[in-house]
Amino acid sequence: MQSGARPVSVAGLAKALGVEARQRWHGLDWRRFVAAQWHIETAYGRPALWLAPAMGIGVLVHLALPAHPPAMLLYPLIGAALALGFAMRDLPHLANVGFILAALAGGLLSTDISIRLVDGPRIESVIPKATVTGYVRRIEERSEKAPRLMIEIVSIGAKAAPPRRLIAVGRSLAGLKIGQAVAFSARLAPLPLPTHPGAYSSGFAGFFDRIGGYAFVSGKPQIIDLPQPGIRLRVALAVEAWRTRMTMAIVERLGAKLGPIAAALVTGQRTAIPDDINREFNASGLLHVLSISGLHMALVAGGAFWLVRAVLAGFGPLALRLPLKKIAAVVALVTAAFYEVASGAEVATTRSFIMICIVFAAVLLDRPALTMRNLALAALILLAYHPSSLVSPSFQMSFAATATLIAVYEHKLLPRLATREQSRGLRFASRFAEAVLATAIVSILVEIAMLPITLHHFHRIAWFGVVGNVLAMLIVDIFVMPMAVLTLIMLNIGPAGFAIDALGFGVARMLDIARFVAAFPHATSLLPGFSVAAMLCAVFGTMWMCFWKTRIALFGMVFYLAGVALWLIEPQPDLYVSASGRLVAVRDGGSILRADGVPADRFALSRWLEADGDTRQPEAATLSGGRRCDALGCTLPLGRDHLVAIAKTPEAVEEDCRRADILIIPDGVAPSSCAFPRLILDGQVIRKAAGMVIYWRNGQPRIVSNAQTCGERAWCPSSDLRSRDVWWRRPGS
Structure with a gap:
């Protein structure tokens, strides 16, 4: 220290730095700063990445429209946008706008084409009894439940235009095999609407899978002779039968507990996994391991790439004369294609396969492999091929996780601990610590990125998912997935017992970790979903x-x-009304949902509670708190000062008209003299609404119904549902 200099205190130094930071913040030329950053981003070609989100916006806009837009308006829009982009190519900003608009219009067009390709006949209303003939296309063995089959339809009684596929449910279907031609008697029903607006819609998903409804089988199906199906169906049936044979071989070897988990990693068929195991994997943050996606595809293709390159590098003459890297890339592509077919080619797997193809195509062309641009290209291809997959949690979570992973590596957020100066033992320990820290950091950032998507679709969060991933992923990467690939190979070329046993050992250790983490106190929480x-x-x-x-x-x-x-x-609904009007849940003064009795529709109430972040079961006694019921109907408190009445008889209607703020009449019509209620929902309105939620603010209702959100789209099953009438009637109207 120089003579006469004053010592600087920590507080004084912090104050000085704060003043300097504020001066730099206020003195920053934000316009020049943003322009400089944009110039750098443009040099990296990053604006092109937004073509994929723009196409996604086009898909969402098309799906959200209340009616199908005219296709002839979309082609000129794409042409005009592309023309703008090329005409203004010397003006990058305007050119980017043109290409973004073209991508948006491309999303509209791909969705329009997809809808027209899959649109077909559906079951519009319940048919009490019909004879169904067709081929068994898929079998879902469900733990402790009746098997569920997808039937490729040949005929339904005398119906002139039957649906292409039905989902058949019944215990008598056990024992059927893929590809068999069957006939059975069943009650047919349309695909159900969501339990409430914004919930999962099996009708929407089924429409794009060309499923026209449900068949509840009442008798034993008969094996019959039908004409040989077309070549595409024969190939699809052969592939599905092959996957099912492999699944059954694994389950028979490992048993009903470990077998379905191991089979899920090999063939992607996971419906037979017991519910308690699914809950344990969910609570431990390891549920993603059971669904074949980018992780599995990367390990399979990357493992094949590494293995082939390492083996060929051991032969000196070959290593000097052949492009080993490109040969390994071709083998990895073939391996990935084989695994894509074996695992069922679901959305997440297909996304991963497209990404793998792009990565190894870049290797063959001597270009950078794992980049954000390749991910965006994969998204564009998948949105063009299967646009409706955009709204599935599989698509959203898969791309969010992969984008986060790539961004982590691009921004160099992972620690580097190993150095050349370290001894061999210390370097090994440092690399192991790097792997553990990398898994933890990536898990945390991926969980943050996927949190809104997870809560929107599933309403659950696993607080110790990072712990589960750190403990399990090294086992999955190093042992489980290599054994899964070996099992897949051996099941098709020779005895596979030792490979299945080794896979079962790895799955057992993975299950032990899942159970260990799931046993932590408050391992999961049920929270209200993101809108x-x-x-x-x-x-x-x-x-x-x-x-x-x-x-x-x-x-x-x-x-x-x-x-x-x-x-x-954002507020939660104050009142839920089922499609039949016979089940109602109301939020009382303590913001707790109360229901009008133990419901016949237990599923709907369980979904309402889940969406509300409520852990109670439908049978919970607290759900009936404040409820008053008799033979005429029920009343429930709404908030602190209002009353909801469910009237079951004309006498109850007359009484409730004098005291209820909201009157629900599931099986009747309110008289015109009913003047006291602020809102009346009678049978006609309830049937048209097909399920609704009501937000009650300052004594005024805001109603959102399934009919309003569905509109007049092709996946809306009922003609009544497409009506645009008023969804409720006010007293005196």
């Missing part, structure tokens, strides 16, 4: 942080936190 708006806002923030390479990526945190804030402040 669509909150989820989109948070996902946009995630994309912003992942897509940009400069400091402007940090602004994505604003959008992500805004989505979380929307989730925290």
